[in-house]
Amino acid sequence: MRSTSEATPPARPEYILHASCPAGIGIVAAVATFLAERDCYICALEQFDDDSTARFFMRAVFRQQDKSPAIDAIRAEFDSTVATRLDMGWKIYDPLDPVRTVIMVSKTDHCLDDLLYRRRTGELNLSITAVVSNHLDLRPMVEREGIRFIFLPVNKDNKAQQEARLLEIVDETDSELVVLARYMQILSDGLARRLAGKCINIHHSFLPGFKGAKPYQQAFDRGVKLIGATAHYATPDLDEGPIIEQVLTRVDHNYRVDQLTRVGRDNECLALATAVKFHIERRVFVDGNKTVVFRGP
Template identity: 80%
Template sequence: MTPNDTAKPPHSPIEYILNASCRAGIGIVAAVATFLAERDCYICALEQFDDDSTERFFMRAVFRLQASSPTIDAIGEQFGAGVAARLDMQWKIHDPTDAVKTVIMVSKDDHCLDDLLYRRRNGELNMSITAVVSNHLDLRPMVEREGIRFIFLPVMKENKAQQEARLLEVVEETRAELVILARYMQILSDELARRLAGRCINIHHSFLPGFKGAKPYHQAFDRGVKLIGATAHYVTPDLDEGPIIEQMVTRVDHNFKPEQLVRIGRDNECMALAGAVKFHIERRVFVHGNKTIVFRGP
């Protein structure tokens, strides 16, 4: 087993995650709960949300099989043909012990990458990093020490389309389900952003929607802000306008110089990005238009 592998725990009951959404109405929770109970499935946790503005219903249910339960494949087939079909439901059942195949993209800053690698090592993030892609060579030693493939794709105006095509090849070759922009200092093309919709998370070193563009902490200093933050969001063709997953803020005052704000900002960036990645991996996020529903616990 390599350091990048994640083994399933032996002899422990597997809990499955059911994510579902449909038009809001009466009896949805009862229909799902009854379906699982009739198949002797134990519901460990259930969260739901009705969006009154769009009349849309969202649910995340965690359940485990008992000795007399059908197989998970049979449960999926029966649910799809029954409850899901009747309610015109979008749904999927996930096995949370399956490590999420992930590509991380970086430039020169190492703090977000280092934090993600640490959290993966200690089991907090159940992901298998299939490759780290960078437009610089600075972080290659850090990546290769972890036994992870490092791919150097320098980006210039003349080769941007070619390098983005190569990136998509890497994603497809490795069957990556998630792409993380861990301070990747390049703007993705509209086409690439569309191709990665709903599976590409970016960390923005500001509390969106304020202070976009270059040197946000210096902008914040010039405005005398009392709060600084960082925002993790899904990438869309609209620059830094994608659905927000997680945000972190820190209170500051007039004593803080730009350099101090940058240091505090790094911590906010790490925490916001790690939180967003964890929510995504644990199937807690539903994208709904230009915003998200995030079920935070248990």
């Protein structure tokens, strides 16, 4: 009988190619040929050609084989032989690398708690470099997880200074993602632009409906039959950034405001966690003011 180590060879490293370029003929063939010539096995491939913007989007998962060059060599050769010719914006990611993330919160804890749980169980491959808050309420929850908590109180007089400090924190921690987990402050236009494409917000409504304060009261007053939540990239246009994920739950006239709020909290957690998961798995492409999201394997 063979030993377990003999029966189960070590897993080969897998990588994710995240790429977009002007639409044209032969893009898939060029990428597939490049990988095949370097003894790389394509495990999954998804692509989309947006006729309205004439842009092509691709996500490919590939595995190195015995004769594959080192991944740094693959990156260098891909840039010079494929990406330059196709005017392609691209990056090859190692999915085992945790995505360094800053989470921002205020007083409400359900979205933060859900993200911490999913990180703890391995569902979200995040390295949470800091939790930043304009209140102290959630400090005990954060520090129990061994995560750095940074208190940045915000008022009309210090907003610019505190936003500058936030950008310093993002740079100091080498974080590539910022998650607004019910952070109840409006980002300045300048900050939103600096974080374009790497700042995910959760809106406690099915956008574009019921913007602003008290969305569940608004929903109750209108007698809605669906309660939703929207996760999107933050932009200078308040609550109008490219949508990554939306979640809906059917309700009826029996639901009071407090019941609608409870349903909404569940929707917010699910929408935000799903959007973060899609982002860190490199499934999302910003396409103007919308997104292309590959939801496959």
